[in-house]
Amino acid sequence: MTPSPSGQEPAVNSTPLLSAAGLHVTFPGRRGGPSARAVDGVDLDIGTGEIVALVGESGCGKTTLARSLLGLVRPTSGRVTFGGEPLSYTSRALKSYRKRVQLVLQDPSGSLNPRHTVYDAVSEGLRIHGYAGDEREAVAEALSRAGLRPPERFFLRYPHELSGGQRQRVVIAGALVLGPELIVADEPVASLDASVRGEILALLLRLRDELGLSALVVTHDLGLAWNIADRVAVMYLGRIVESGTVEEVLTSPRHPYTQALLSVLPEASGPPVVLTGEPPDPTRIPSGCRFHARCQVLASGEAESAGVADKCRTGVLEVLGRGAGVACHWA
Structure with a gap:
């Protein structure tokens, strides 16, 4: 293996941007059966400008953990803090939080409404949050940052008119348009051809370097973690079993x-x-x-x-x- 391609140390503050402490997510069993401990005591920090890869097999709890960090699943116990403040689960607080923390899903085809143009898809978040600025300019800037240039050329296109890589860039633009501080990317390149995967990973690294954007990348692929992450957390059956810098974990796994x-x-x-x-x-x-x-x-x-x-x-x-x-x- 060769060193991570980012080529520089991330600008990470001593105070984590996002932090989970003693996080548990338990789902009740069916018909009075035993409860499922999907997340069973997790501590995890993500710093400003840092990319953390959360790695494990399907069913290990990593997606449930990611959803709990996004506020989509309320923890059974434990605490999530963002910017040093505990996450509040009121509707107003969660709406504000989701401007700052955005989700990028695995399958861009499933994430995009086939009846909506690219412009509609990217501007949706602005409309939900009552954006008061120039909507067209904000959409164009987000598409440009996501590597779709000139952005106006894509405004009136529909998802079926785009390649898989372009669709994933539209999804990323939809997350960027609100100016988030952190994105949670769930298997962001799993559905893409090998030739396109590197382009999307390079885009995420560039966004980190240019915007100071933090990311939690959920994946089953340690090779992907090596290419993009600063730190790695390996999850098995609801718990983190090994964590450290990408070099520590992937060159000397214990x-x-x-x-x-x-x-x-x-x-x-x-x-x-x-x-x-x-x-x-x-x-x-x-x-x-x-x-x-x-x-x-x-x-x-x-x-x-x-x-x-x-x-x-x-x-x-x-x-x-x-x-x-x-x-x-x-x-």
Whole structure:
């Protein structure tokens, strides 16, 4: 692997822009069944001008965590703060918050109304929030920042007249038009061709550098994290199991789960680690390390040799706090 292409350290303030502390999101079970702990004690900080990648398999809770940070899902317990102020869940407060924190969805085709022109799609947020300035100028500036130039050429186009990359740029322009401080991008390039993925990632980096824009990028792809992130948080079954700078986590992974995710990348030097089974049901979280039933280190006997096998199966692991760290008895 080669260093991250951003080429410079992000301008990160000591006080986080967005912070989650002890966040839990529990969904009640059906017909009185056990509750599902989708997010189960998460601490996470995002600094100004910082890109954080939240990585994990499908079903690990990363999208629920992202939605709770956006205020779309109210946490069962814990706290989200933005700019040092606790997030309020009144309608007025959430409306104001969503001007400052915007969502970029995975599938641009599903995000855009096929009956709306590009101009309508980008200007929608301005109209919802009662923008008092020059709407046409604001839409043009957002499209230009998203790489659609000249912007007026795209005003009257419909989504079906655009390429996949252009549609994703329209979605990004719709987020930018309100001047947010942070965007949450859920699998932002998963539906795009490989030739276009690099362009969109480069765009997000450029927006970070030019606007000081922060981002939480939700992905299952550690390769994407390497190319765009300043820090990485690896999530498994509702908890962060490893976090640190992109270099710390992706060049010297300590958690067996992180090692397994990295082993399937094309750049990996060794054989891929095939994880057995699916992540456990969040209504039946296992004792001990949550990963132990699928752990290659436990299966190979390495944990036994290190004298931690019993701890892996039954020992309680503390919730991983802020900053760099790993939640693993063996590591």
